[in-house]
Amino acid sequence: MTMTIPTPLLLGPNQPLDRPYRGGAGIARFRGTPQPSPFTPEDFVGSTTEVFAGGGVGLTVLPDGRTLREAVAADPELFLGEEHVRRFGPRTMLLVKLLDTAERLFVHYHPDDAFAARQLSSPLGKTEAWAVIDAADDAYAALGFRRAVTPEEVRTWWTGQDADEMLAAMNRLPLAAGDTLLVPAGLAHAVGPGVTLVELQQPTDLSLLIERRSLSEAEALLGLDLDTALGGLTLDATPEERIASLRQRRGAETLFPADADPFFSAERIQVTGSRELEPTFSVLVVLDGIGTLEAARGSLSLSRGATVLTSHGDGPITLDGDLDLIRCRPPR
Ligand SMILES: [Zn+2]
Numbered sequence: 001m002t003m004t005i006p007t008p009l010l011l012g013p014n015q016p017l018d019r020p021y022r023g024g025a026g027i028a029r030f031r032g033t034p035q036p037s038p039f040t041p042e043d044f045v046g047s048t049t050e051v052f053a054g055g056g057v058g059l060t061v062l063p064d065g066r067t068l069r070e071a072v073a074a075d076p077e078l079f080l081g082e083e084h085v086r087r088f089g090p091r092t093m094l095l096v097k098l099l100d101t102a103e104r105l106f107v108h109y110h111p112d113d114a115f116a117a118r119q120l121s122s123p124l125g126k127t128e129a130w131a132v133i134d135a136a137d138d139a140y141a142a143l144g145f146r147r148a149v150t151p152e153e154v155r156t157w158w159t160g161q162d163a164d165e166m167l168a169a170m171n172r173l174p175l176a177a178g179d180t181l182l183v184p185a186g187l188a189h190a191v192g193p194g195v196t197l198v199e200l201q202q203p204t205d206l207s208l209l210i211e212r213r214s215l216s217e218a219e220a221l222l223g224l225d226l227d228t229a230l231g232g233l234t235l236d237a238t239p240e241e242r243i244a245s246l247r248q249r250r251g252a253e254t255l256f257p258a259d260a261d262p263f264f265s266a267e268r269i270q271v272t273g274s275r276e277l278e279p280t281f282s283v284l285v286v287l288d289g290i291g292t293l294e295a296a297r298g299s300l301s302l303s304r305g306a307t308v309l310t311s312h313g314d315g316p317i318t319l320d321g322d323l324d325l326i327r328c329r330p331p332r
Helices: 025-031 068-074 076-080 082-088 113-120 151-160 163-168 226-230 240-247
Strands: 042-045 095-101 128-135 140-145 170-174 180-183 189-191 195-201 265-277 282-295 298-303 307-310 317-329
Touching: 025 095, 025 128, 025 195, 068 076, 076 082, 095 282, 128 265, 140 180, 140 240, 151 163, 151 226, 163 170, 170 240, 180 240, 195 317, 298 317
Parallel strands: none
Antiparallel strands: 042 095, 095 195, 128 180, 128 195, 140 170, 140 189, 265 317, 282 298, 282 307, 282 317
């Protein structure tokens, strides 16, 4: 039996409460919605991923009451298309978030697939990428180490919890609206305060925090001991040329370098008049403009802050108007 699917669908805010760092004002500003609390820096958009603590938190709930995860599991080909299901199985392979920082993020890193499978019982790790949509004048990110560091040094950081020491060993990158950055699994990173971005990720919530603040050691390291956790951290230097390549956009529309292709893809799409997009599972994030989205099953009004879920089964969709948006897609 094929159930009718509810896409294309405008998605409202889906912000887990009580995350361990402050933020969310930029999401409220972008969407024109209230900020649920000072600790809502993340908005899970079109999500089949729950937070590490579980309880269904983070999952997108559809108008019929099912979670998107349940709906995709019930009819993966309709949502994802035959080819995607053949290559990746009945998983979306994509998590999109809006993220807004009111304070600097923890210095953290994410496991790659092999480490996640070996140590965390997850077939997927978490490579991620950012498209900055708003940023304070002095906004920055820290990414990778400026020089090779030793396990002993990281153990000292862990014991002393001196974040300035950690940051001093890392590359510091200014961030402005329009910037993009691929963050491969294993690289230590943090985002400074005052940054709003669209984040594409492998669909897991696996973060290993070298800087733990008030979190317990088990919370910070997902229950691993430090020596085990260190096995997932890139201790080598990440030189300037590598940083430059991670910041590179490819051509007019493709937002991330080729290294992102196995994980996800994103395009910055500007429409003046009318434009047809091929069928795919995707999350659209409208950055600016006014327009409409038309599909066989329905039409939607779009303006800044709108986020839309589309399915492969929607068929081609047509955008009309003056629109500036990011289309986030699974790997191809
Ligand atoms: Zn991260």
